[in-house]
Amino acid sequence: MASYTVIHEKAEAFYDTFERKAELQGQTHYCPGCGHGIVSKLLAQAIDELGVQDRTVLINPVGCSVFGYYYFDVGNVQVAHGRAPAAATAVKRSRPESIVIAYQGDGDLAAIGTAEIIHAANRGEPITVIFVNNGIYGMTGGQMAPTTPLGKKTATSPLGRDALNEGYPLHVCEMLNSLEAPVYIERVSLGNSKQIMHAAKAIKRAVENQVKGLGFSFVEVLSPCPTIWKMQPVEAKRFVQDEMAAIFGVSNLRDRSKEAQPRPAAAAAPALEDLPRLLDLVNGSGVEGAAAHPPQELDMRIKVAGFGGQGVLMLGEVLAEAGLEAGYEVSWLPSYGPEMRSGTSNCHVRLAHHAIDSPLVSRPNVLLALNEPSLRKFLPVVEEGGIVLYNGSEIPEDCVRSDVRMVALPFTQLADEVGATKVGNIVMLGALLEATGMLEQDRVVAALKRLVHPRFFELDLAALARGRQEFRGSAADDYLWGV
Amino acid sequence: MAVNGKPDRGLVEMNAEECKGCGLCVEACPPKVLHLAEALNHYGYHPAVYAGVGCTGCGICFFVCPEPGGIRVFRLDAVAAA
CATH class of the missing domain: 3.40.920.10 (Pyruvate-ferredoxin oxidoreductase, PFOR, domain III)
Known part of the structure; x- marks a missing residue:
């Protein structure tokens, strides 16, 4: 009698049941064929393989992926729109031993959060950022994102995105690649099975870099949004493979994970009682010799x-x-x-x-x-x-x-x-x-x-x-x- | 599970109640042994099901499936020399 052993199953980093809803507690809230589910799985698998579940803190954004904390059995923080890299910085600096992963969509990271991601990358914060780019605002009903392809009709570009009116699709990886500090920048895609298997490796590498104490690691994932794109899931996947990848080159832009040195921990903040002296305040309160x-x-x-x-x-x-x-x-x-x-x-x-x-x-x-x-x-x-x-x-x-x-x-x-x-x-x-x-x-x-x-x-x-x-x-x- | 007396290299277990019927696994499966069922699951989707034979245990369906617990993949154990 042939016997079989499980080789792939639900990652340990996920909760057994998702308590957001009263029923179907094995399902995510994502639409059928959504790329977020796949990225979440790849990330959970990386956390499992690296054995860091007990010290991982996931920074959940605003957008479709807001509910990460219902799925990932790790430390979770849910932050204001676009601010995930700033919150991740705070968590990482105050708990340097934690593995801090900011998970953001393109509306969150590339629009309202543009400043945060650029400055976190520029500071070389030793965090991991997973950027899911589907070129649209999904949760709010299909408004144009900075990453929306030219010509695409959206709720807020009903005539199709026009470069003269709405600008060009924003290439976040390339922008970050102009900075000195980042250690790892890669754009991957969910356009076909091979690309998905490669995305798994890139995501794992980005987390692994942090485990090794290296600097800022960033993975952009071109991802389908079948519902808002008004496509069947398989059709949306092909759109990622053919159209999205033509706009956003799928490649490794930077990998310094071999030569990068582990980043020393940030200097501890001065003790509270030292502040008056550091700020040159007499006695720390009031004025010496002041009348009562x-x-x-x-x-x-x-x-x-x-x-x-x-x-x-x-x-x-x-x-x-x-x-x-x-x-x-x-x-x-x-x-x-x-x-x-x-x-x-x-x-x-x-x-x-x-x-x-x-x-x-x-x-x-x-x-x-x-x-x-x-x-x-x-x-x-x-x-x-x-x-x-x-x-x-x-x-x-x-x-x-x-x-x-x-x-x-x-x-x-x-x-x-x-x-x-x-x-x-x-x-x-x-x-x-x-x-x-x-x-x-x-x-x-x-x-x-x-x-x-x-x-x-x-x-x-x-x-x-x-x-x-x-x-x-x-x-x-x-x-x-x-x- | 076995063709010509030779066991399949793999086996998949599809969770019909968690499946949302997106069909990504059906399209991606190299030996094409998955399909969407005629019947609906209780959520109202046509869930992906395994034909029962021909799985190679490659695991691709697992990775393309957006649901964390939608699919389990097994691989045939190495048989001790009989």
Whole structure:
């Protein structure tokens, strides 16, 4: 009597039963003839053969293959659309001994996830990415993908994909092959039995590279989507063999698995308790020598405005920092354009003896206007009885408001006299301190010491003194306005 | 299972209830010993079935089948010298 031994059966890496549905728990959710089922089998077989089931983590995408976690009896993470390589990076770096496999379709990897795959490959992350390319969005009903062949009619290219309108099919393997870091890049196909047997080898190699600790390994699988392509399964398979393979060359683009050296594990992240020291933060919390309680009742809503480069944000920062030292609640909110110089720039600063509800200052009681446009822009919103310091020899006639206290001083020229145009903001700060007495001198000096480069510290002290002196000598009607 | 007294080199076990009748195995089978059944399985597909003789145990049907547990392939054990 002849006896037979099983040579191929359901891989161990699959669950015995798939619990997604109440019945037919041996079946996947894939359509008849779908390439995903075949790729899943090849991957499961590779996991079995390499003996890594207990340390494999599969990163499941968005798309038809979202349900990998119902089928693969391995660690599973299901991630946001296109982000599988980023999530795989995180898993691999935090669990270097794990075998991390990102499984993605073309809508996921080649459209919304283009950035993630390119940068993961460029970093040479030692992960395995299986990219199933069927040239269409399957799950959502047949929209055009970046990989859709030219001329193909889809739900979103009803006249057929036109290179002038929708661009050319995206060749992901070739793009990744322009990068230095990847170890293994191959495009395989499910177009016929021979190609499928070869795909099995490529997928296994891509996982094996990771087991060996080598770098980034990528396998693109040209795969049929009979349902959306509106073809019989056998016909769809032939389309892969004849048409898809003509657009996307089936070949190994790179195999450095022999010469590649195992990648050293990423350096461990610094311990949490070391961070304050690494970031140069005193004591890790708060400010040394800060007062526990505010010395007086205060509610300063300050708007500092000028053009970028005038030290607008810096002036606000010194105020907030000094306020913090003095024991006040503070907030500092910068608002500026993309220009580093000469764009408009302003910041909202609040100092209060009570909790601050919002860092936004829409109704300031102090306006520090470093140029004329800023004065014109913000003067109308200054609260009645508020203080306005203007960087100029006089307030423009049409900007005079009698219900606020306005002082014009040529802070830029005063700074030039002190020694550098750039300390105009600190001259203005000196005038503000003199006008309001809102902060003690030593708090401001301590804040400057921490915030400015030691090279400018003495200059800033001189600027501060000059501001106070000029304000005292100015035509302010009531010295020490108080707040 | 045997032709002319000589046992087949292989044997396949088709899971008719898991089969979705895509026909990829039927097309790929080199000795052409698989076909789609006239009858429907309880899901409503014509499942692939084995003719019962002629399997070479090549395993190609297993690899082209999209279902993880759709097909099991056996190979004839080497017979100890009788």
